[in-house]
Amino acid sequence: MRDLTPSYVPETGEVILDGPPAGPAGEAGLVPVAGMELAFDRADGHLVRAIVDATAVPAMELVTKLFGRHAAGTLRDLARQADGARPQAMSPAAGLSAALSSLARLDAARATSPVPANSPWWAAEAAVLAEQAGLRSRTLAEAGRASYTQRGGRSHKFRQSGMDVAAEVANLQKSRLPGLHWVLDPGLAPPEVFRPGLTPYSDLRVHRDAGSDVVIVQATLAPGADRQAAGRWHVRLVDPSRPSQWRVLAEAEFKVAGSRLLAELLPPGGSEETWIEVVDDPERPVRSAKAHRIQRALRWADAALRAERAPEGIAPRSTPADWAALGRVAWERCRLDWEAAGDYGRAAAVLVSRMPVPGAVYLAEILGE
Known part of the structure; x- marks a missing residue:
């Protein structure tokens, strides 16, 4: 240790x-x-x-x-x-530290997983890990959640057909709108409202409307999300390099459309690097470009770690080769964002080979519900 x-x-x-x-x-x-x-x-x-x-x-x-x-x-x-x-x-102590580490990493994986956070399998596995760590109150709380959802509480099954790893990799190879970036921060966009994708580019789907300059931003509602509350979330287009009073270039509220949230932005010209943010308060300070890069680097790493696990419940038709391809692309994007953020040490560390670390098995992602 x-x-x-x-x-x-x-x-x-x-x-x-x-x-x-x-x-x-x-x-x-x-x-x-x-x-x-x-x-x-x-x-x-x-x-x-x-x-x-x-x-x-x-x-x-x-x-x-x-x-x-x-x-x-x-x-x-x-x-x-x-x-x-x-x-x-x-x-x-090695054993206790490993148990606590496994529980912490499961919590982090749950927050960014396409599998709903209220799946009973997340709670059941967390209860086992908490018991191993000697955290009695956490054990009882998670066991209660697992039991409640299994008895017919508000558990929402994951739609297994919704994820296609090969398609995700192909989408990552497409050219993007020049100078436009985005990342859905799990600290600001909770999993009970937004269902994450496989990578930052499917957490939010961004494209320009055909025949106009309007940028359309789409997010996916988490199963069982409060649809009325979801409308209070705002999408902003920001230029962190500008003076604080002029950093927000465009803003729109999300509108609920079926299982999606939609917003339209009309970006002005004259900015070399702009970022799309999802916030619950339109007055929230704009983050720096470096902070955005760091957040996206972490999300790429999260996607790469999930790809290394190749959880069959998320995409049962995808092959190990599909997952391996996604992992390679995600780690490379992670490296590029760390480099752009000026953290060359972490950028270099991406290239260092390592062995998978024992810990939680993420039953929710294996079983897909």
Whole structure:
């Protein structure tokens, strides 16, 4: 296991244990107990960071289980800034860290999966992983969700015929509207409203209307989504390079059309790089081009990790070769976006070969419901 080094942050009153940073796939977060936040690498599963409130009893109990019997005292001394307190590297217990990592990565996969987040298989697998990690309250909560949906609660089956991996790869090879980019941020667009696609380019489908300059933006409603609430989401065309008061170039509300959300934008000229954003508040500040690139790099990595798993329940007619092709394209797009964002270290790390990491098997994506 990789060591983490603790430090005290007086401004927040927290102790932060920092390990090796996450690679090109980014982080998967987890709040296992009150007073503790964990972050794991999405690809290799290592513990990147632990943020601990040294006054929170549940957090300190888990610190002891994760880092050993002396760890809690060390962190308390750091938090009290006691004389003689010295940061010392700590190594997480391999079995517990792996269980927590698997749960965090399952949560991250659930948030961007085409399979509905309320599938009972997500909850059932999360319950097993939480039990392995000793998180009793999370175990009971997930087991209750799985039981409720299996007894006839609001579970929505995934339409297996909806995904075609070979078609997705072919679509990625098509030329795009010059200077126009987009990414659907799962942190802003929750899976209970929007159903993700296989890649950023099918999370949102963007094309120019024939015979006009209008850009049409389409998103897919999640099964069972509140159709009335979905209309409050806005689509913006922004130019992050402009002064703040002129960054929003065009804006429209989504309109519900069957299982789709549609919006039309009329972009003005004069911008070299524009981005389409989906936001719940039209006053939300516009992100920088770098922030958009980073978010899209992470989404490409997420698509590549899913392609490596080749989950047959998502696209039962697709072959391993189809999934492998998608994985190659997605990792390459991930590398290009990290490079464009100026993070050449993560861009280079995309090219480093690695072995699949044991963890959750993502039953919902295997079974397709």
